[in-house]
Amino acid sequence: MTRRILLFTLLVLCAFTALAARYDKMSKQVEASMLVTGELVVAPDGAVKSYTLDRAEALPPDTRELLAKLVPHWELDVKKADGSPLQAPAAVKMSVQLLARPIAGVDDQLRVTIGDTAFWDPKAPVDVEAKGELTPPEYPPFAVRSGMSGIVYVVLRLNRDGSIAETHVERVDMTVLSNEKTLRKFSKVLAEAAVGAAKQWTFNIATERLARPEPIGVRVPVEFKFADRDQTPKEKYGRWQAYVPGPYVPIPWENRTADGGDVDGSIGAMVPGQIYSTDAPIKLRGSPAGT
Template identity: 35%
Template structure:
């Protein structure tokens, strides 16, 4: 089964989860997650061909944590409420909550006066193996946009978006992954251009094989996207734009094997590329795969309150 999923890649903000001042429970969690990463990679559906060891060292594990943040009039975080924290791996809810509590936002102004605000949050938590069964955990990206809160008439929405088929060679090899598309939407809702920003693979093979699979997913996803149609915004500040650029992640996964909320997804991240027609880079801390599932995400747009502090809260 192939499904379309809004997921949000940028600089990494390390959290210090592996520092020696963390509690014993946290340390045990790091070791356990590191062991899980090694175990999953060991059974990855790929021949252990020459060069695969170097690729495996690039592997990461990630999960997205969503919730709501209350922002004070001075921009400090008053409180954070995570969605279904009981579904998260041991220690992750406390880890994310502690870092979010140290964030400061640009004060939200209403009629020129600072006001308390409530914003949605989607944070990408990434784990990287350090060897010896340990894993460094960090918050790599965060998004504060809530596409569903914007009236449909004021945003780009999908009109006809048939998912791509599964590339035969990838299916036969058991390869799964996600292609992150940038789509240029014209005034009439047609697709003027499309590019693949990045392809992450849930497989470990040699570099040549990885590149072949990334190319297959990218080519297949872009071919489908060129036939999509969108409904442009008809009111609001976006309605007068000459065109729009949106992000649409396309996940290639087998039925019943798509990652569930609160579970680690092990993958090898691909290189990131941006076409000339893409808007200026997003704000620091932005990461495409931190975007919450579902929806079509406007690129280059200020999404929610502006975070002033690093993602590690320092």
């Protein structure tokens, strides 16, 4: 019974699949997404010794079962802040993007999988932090009137004084369903608004980071969403939302493979509004599904 309730909930979120079917390219991308956060205890060899989920009781049972099946078998590449290997178990924060998508040829079921994962050491020294608050962009009125929402993953290359040297939009994920032309148009509108705000931001850079020669880069996921008067952020945790991932655009100042590969596997799991280093010091070994 619980499983069918979950499937029904997901199907409601994908209620426009009939509409999406009229747009072949878009329908292949339509998914539902959920962001789950928690903490891992990682052994010196990278094996997960234990884990906890934030507000586990608010998560659908099937998602808890999936994580219970996979997370204990994860292995991470984790080092101490000075680059030396771990000598004792360490606590690592995590965020996990869960994805749900209709199974081809099956009307009443969706397949739930793990998409991206992101990890960070809450005790590690901060290399880059904002000077004051990161002033959010104004929600474009045109997008508001059209009911368009999404997340823009903005990457910033910083000057040594913490000002913005270069901006780049790595991906735009829309969180509303429409035809491909409309989504493409509004992803550009949201991206321009996010970049416009980001150009006004400034950062403090740690002396230790300034001593390293490579470019200083950070990611900031910028979310455009409508306030829900009936639900608080706490009540929204553990709920699915529509998800149409956009194309990935490699960071121009970083080395990438000739075919544009080496896509960062943490983007979709990043919490909007947080600052992430493009260095990704903690990474998952292999696939989150264990394959």
